[in-house]
Each structure stands twice: as C-alpha cells, then as structure tokens.
Amino acid sequence: xxxxxxxxxxQNGLIFRHMNQDGGWDGHLEKCREFILKAVxxxxxxxxxxxxxxxxxxxxxxxLSEKLERVTLVDVIHPPDVxxxxxxxxxxxLVEADATGGLISRVYEKTGRLSLLKRKKVLSGLVVPEFKxxxxxxxxxxxxxxxxxxxxxxxxxxxKASVNKxxxxxxxxxxxxxxxxxxxxxxxxxxxxxxxxITGKRGGTETVKTxxxxxxxxxxxxxxxxxxxxxxxxxxxNRSTINVLAIAx
Numbered sequence: 001x002x003x004x005x006x007x008x009x010x011q012n013g014l015i016f017r018h019m020n021q022d023g024g025w026d027g028h029l030e031k032c033r034e035f036i037l038k039a040v041x042x043x044x045x046x047x048x049x050x051x052x053x054x055x056x057x058x059x060x061x062x063x064l065s066e067k068l069e070r071v072t073l074v075d076v077i078h079p080p081d082v083x084x085x086x087x088x089x090x091x092x093x094l095v096e097a098d099a100t101g102g103l104i105s106r107v108y109e110k111t112g113r114l115s116l117l118k119r120k121k122v123l124s125g126l127v128v129p130e131f132k133x134x135x136x137x138x139x140x141x142x143x144x145x146x147x148x149x150x151x152x153x154x155x156x157x158x159x160k161a162s163v164n165k166x167x168x169x170x171x172x173x174x175x176x177x178x179x180x181x182x183x184x185x186x187x188x189x190x191x192x193x194x195x196x197x198i199t200g201k202r203g204g205t206e207t208v209k210t211x212x213x214x215x216x217x218x219x220x221x222x223x224x225x226x227x228x229x230x231x232x233x234x235x236x237x238n239r240s241t242i243n244v245l246a247i248a249x
Contacts, residue, residue, distance in 0.1 A: 028226035032058035047138030052145030101129030122161035146192040176213035218247035
C-alpha cells in the first residue's frame with residue numbers, strides 16, 4: 001500500500017532534494033532545531049513525541065535524548081539511516097504509524113474497489129479521522145508535516161478517482177483540522193509552512209497558500225523563509241521559497 005501510494009519514493013526524494021540544494025535548507029533546519037530546544041526549555045517536558053520525524057534533519061535528537069526521559073519518533077516509514085542513528089539510544093523509540101489516523105488505508109481500500117463509473121463518488125462518506133497514539137505522548141512536536149499529510153493521498157486520488165477542486169480543497173482543510181484537533185489536546189509545538197512563493201524566470205512571483213486551517217493561540221511564535229528550491233528543479237527555471245511558522249502552545 002505505501003509503495004503504491006508513493007510514500008517510499010517521496011521519502012527517498014526528500015533526502016535527495018536536500019542534498020541537491022547545496023546547503024540551501026541549512027538555515028531552515030537550524031531554525032527548526034533551535035525553536036524545538038527553546039520550547040523544551042520553556043515547558044520542561046519529560047517525554048516528547050515527534051510526529052513526522054522523517055530523516056531527523058530538523059530535529060535535535062542527540063540534545064533531547066540527553067535531556068529527556070523518553071523521545072518517541074512517529075512516522076509512516078522510518079528510513080534505515082534513522083534506525084541506525086537511534087539504535088544506541090536507549091530512551092529513543094521508533095513508532096511506525098499513520099499520522100492521519102488511518103486515512104491512508106481508508107483511501108487505498110476505497111479506491112481499490114471502485115469501478116470507473118463510481119470514481120466520481122470516491123469522497124462521498126469519507127470521514128477524516130484524528131490521530132490517536134496508544135499512550136500519553138507527552139509534549140507533541142508536529143514537524144513540517146501539517147500540510148504534507150495530504151500530499152501523497154491527493155496525488156493517489158488524482159490517479160485513481162475523479163475529484164473536483166472544491167472536494168480536494170475541503171479534504172485538505174479537514175486533514176489539517178483533524179491534525180490540529182490532536183495537537184490541541186496536548187502541550188504542543190507546531191512547525192509548518194503556510195505559503196509557497198514561486199518566482200518565475202522573468203521575475204514574476206506567485207504566492208500559493210498551503211495552510212487552510214486556523215491555528216491555536218501561541219505562547220511563543222517565530223517565522224522565517226525556507227529556501228526550498230533555489231535551483232529551479234521543481235518548475236524548470238522557476239525558484240521556490242516557503243514561508244514557515246513555528247508556534248508552541
């Protein structure tokens with residue numbers, strides 16, 4: 001299921017994109033780590049759960065494994081390199097789980113049973129669940145995942161079903177709302193993009209809004225620019241930067 005929906009390819013593509021940006025991501029990654037450490041110093045949790053741990057490029061693993069009693073890393077797939085990094089850290093655990101609360105399998109199963117005539121009704125009755133960990137997660141860190149939870153699902157739906165722009169927009173918003181519902185139940189840190197700014201070869205810019213849900217009131221808040229694609233690899237000769245927001249609440 002994860003292979004067919006592109007999760008392994010996406011994960012591998014992410015690390016290759018990082019390497020191909022010649023250090024363009026370094027400022028963003030460092031700001032993520034600094035903000036997380038600031039929030040931990042403020043709230044003083046004994047246990048943190050990172051949702052969307054990925055390759056751990058943006059997470060201060062060593063520092064927090066030394067400070068805290070337990071660190072739980074949650075992602076749908078953990079790369080072999082992450083398993084190797086954490087193998088010797090006794091207070092770090094890896095959990096493979098769907099942060100959409102099971103929406104991945106719901107979409108996969110529903111589209112797999114569809115005939116061509118029923119593809120237009122694929123989103124009818126589809127309920128977006130909320131992620132529920134098996135135990136108290138302590139302080140939750142949602143790490144550059146809020147607007148990405150939808151990405152592979154929407155790409156898969158685009159191939160397997162007939163959905164219009166309004167349906168897609170509503171589904172994106174619901175996925176983000178459900179994730180924020182989960183975060184609001186705990187002391188949380190949220191680091192997310194809220195807009196992408198695309199600069200064309202002639203210098204014109206287009207801003208694409210990526211955050212659709214309302215955010216909670218923050219105790220601490222920071223914003224910065226992520227130099228996501230300065231070489232134009234996504235849009236031929238276009239370049240892309242991302243507006244990032246970090247809040248703790």
